[in-house]
Amino acid sequence: MKKLTEMSLEEFAGLSYPCSCGRTHEVGIRKIRVAGGCLEELPETVEDLGGGPAYLLADRRTFEAAGERAGQLLYEGGIPFHGKKFSGDKTLVPDEHTLGAALADLEPEDRLIIAIGSGTLNDTARFLSARTGVPYMVVCTAPSMDGYASTVCPLILEGQKVTKPGVYPQAILADTSIMKNAPMPMLTAGFGDIIGKFTALADWRLSQLVNGEYYCEECAALMARAVEKCAENAEGLRARDEQAVQVVTEALILSGVAMGLVGNSRPASGAEHHFSHFWEVDALRWGQEHPLHGNSVGVGAVISASLYELAKSRLPQGFALPDKERILSCLQAAGSPAGPMELGIRRDLFFESLLHAMEIRERFTILRFLAGQGLLNGCAAELAGRFYPAGKE
Ligand SMILES: [Zn+2]
Ligand SMILES: [Zn+2]
Known part of the structure; x- marks a missing residue:
C-alpha cells in the first residue's frame, strides 16, 4: 500500500489506511476532484451519489460563477432539481436566518443537497445534511478556507460563534478554472489558512514532546508537504495562475482530510487560529465586519x-522552530495581510489576544507553553512594541 505522503488528493476518497501511528485512518468522502473544467462532471457525480431530486444552495455571486x-x-x-439563491447585499453568514431559509426550501423528496460556494454555503449545507440525513456535496467556488472536507459546522x-457537529460532503468538485476568478481577498485568505499550518504543526509537535499528546508522523508530514507546495506558489496565486490555485485548493481540501484522519483539528489549527478566533469574537461583539478567517490566520501565524x-x-532540545521570515515572505509574496495593523486590529485588542486567546479552548500551544513558563506577559509586551511601533498606531 502507498504511504499517505505518496498519494494524490483524489486517492484519499474512501480511504481506509492502517497507519504507522497505530491507528487506522479513514476518509468518508466518496469523490474528490480538483481540476479545470470538472464542474462538467456534475451530472455523473450526482448519479453516482444516488441521483436527484437535487437541492442547490447558492448566493448571487456563486450562482453567477457556477x-x-x-x-x-x-x-x-x-x-430533477430546484434551488435557493440568497440574493441579499450583505455578506452571507451562517446564522439562524440563513439556516432557517435554507431549511424552509428543502423538499421532502430531495435526495441530495448541493452547496455551490465556499465557507457559509458549505457550512449551511453541511448542517442541513447532518440534521436531515439528506447527503450533500459541494461545488467549490473559491479557495478561501479549509472547511470543504471538514465534518464540523462553525455557525453564528x-x-x-459556535461549532456544531456535521458530516462529510459525499463529493467535492473543485473546478479551478472557476475558482481562480474568485475575489482576491478570498484567494489570499485560503493561502493564509494554509500558511497557518506551519505554526499549527509546530504546536502539535510541541504538545507531543511536552505532554505526550497523540501525534501522527505520517499525517503531519502529509500536511507539511502540502504547505511547502503552497509556499512555492505564492507569486502564482497573486497572478491568479490556475496551477497555483490548484495547489492551494488541494492543500485546503487535504487539510480537512487530515483533520478527519486524526480525529481532531491538530494538523490544521493551533495558536494562530486562536488569535483569529479571538479577533472575530471581538468584532462580532461590536457588530463590526471582520477580515476573512484565513487572512487573520496568516497574521496569527506570524505572531x-x-x-x-x-x-x-x-523549547525542548532540537525543536524545529517555525520559520518566521519564511512565513512573512510567503504572505507578502501572495499579497496576504502579514501584520495585525494591516487587518485593522487595535493595539489593545492585540495585547489582550496574546494574553487570553489560549482560553478559547483547552489546547496546548506556544501560548500555554509560555504562560506555563511565566513568560507570556513579557512576550506580549515585546511583540506589541514590535508590531505597533510608537507613533504609528
Ligand atoms: Zn497515523
Ligand atoms: Zn482555518
Whole structure:
C-alpha cells in the first residue's frame, strides 16, 4: 500500500489506511476532484451519489460563477432539481436566518443537497445534511478556507460563534478554472489558512514532546508537504495562475482530510487560529465586519512564529522552530495581510489576544507553553512594541 505522503488528493476518497501511528485512518468522502473544467462532471457525480431530486444552495455571486452552469448541466442530464439563491447585499453568514431559509426550501423528496460556494454555503449545507440525513456535496467556488472536507459546522447563533457537529460532503468538485476568478481577498485568505499550518504543526509537535499528546508522523508530514507546495506558489496565486490555485485548493481540501484522519483539528489549527478566533469574537461583539478567517490566520501565524523565536532557549532540545521570515515572505509574496495593523486590529485588542486567546479552548500551544513558563506577559509586551511601533498606531 502507498504511504499517505505518496498519494494524490483524489486517492484519499474512501480511504481506509492502517497507519504507522497505530491507528487506522479513514476518509468518508466518496469523490474528490480538483481540476479545470470538472464542474462538467456534475451530472455523473450526482448519479453516482444516488441521483436527484437535487437541492442547490447558492448566493448571487456563486450562482453567477457556477450555479447557473450547474443548473444547466443537471437539466441536460435529466436530473430533477430546484434551488435557493440568497440574493441579499450583505455578506452571507451562517446564522439562524440563513439556516432557517435554507431549511424552509428543502423538499421532502430531495435526495441530495448541493452547496455551490465556499465557507457559509458549505457550512449551511453541511448542517442541513447532518440534521436531515439528506447527503450533500459541494461545488467549490473559491479557495478561501479549509472547511470543504471538514465534518464540523462553525455557525453564528445569537451573535455567538459556535461549532456544531456535521458530516462529510459525499463529493467535492473543485473546478479551478472557476475558482481562480474568485475575489482576491478570498484567494489570499485560503493561502493564509494554509500558511497557518506551519505554526499549527509546530504546536502539535510541541504538545507531543511536552505532554505526550497523540501525534501522527505520517499525517503531519502529509500536511507539511502540502504547505511547502503552497509556499512555492505564492507569486502564482497573486497572478491568479490556475496551477497555483490548484495547489492551494488541494492543500485546503487535504487539510480537512487530515483533520478527519486524526480525529481532531491538530494538523490544521493551533495558536494562530486562536488569535483569529479571538479577533472575530471581538468584532462580532461590536457588530463590526471582520477580515476573512484565513487572512487573520496568516497574521496569527506570524505572531505565533515570533513567540516561538522568543521561547527558543526554553523549547525542548532540537525543536524545529517555525520559520518566521519564511512565513512573512510567503504572505507578502501572495499579497496576504502579514501584520495585525494591516487587518485593522487595535493595539489593545492585540495585547489582550496574546494574553487570553489560549482560553478559547483547552489546547496546548506556544501560548500555554509560555504562560506555563511565566513568560507570556513579557512576550506580549515585546511583540506589541514590535508590531505597533510608537507613533504609528
Ligand atoms: Zn497515523
Ligand atoms: Zn482555518
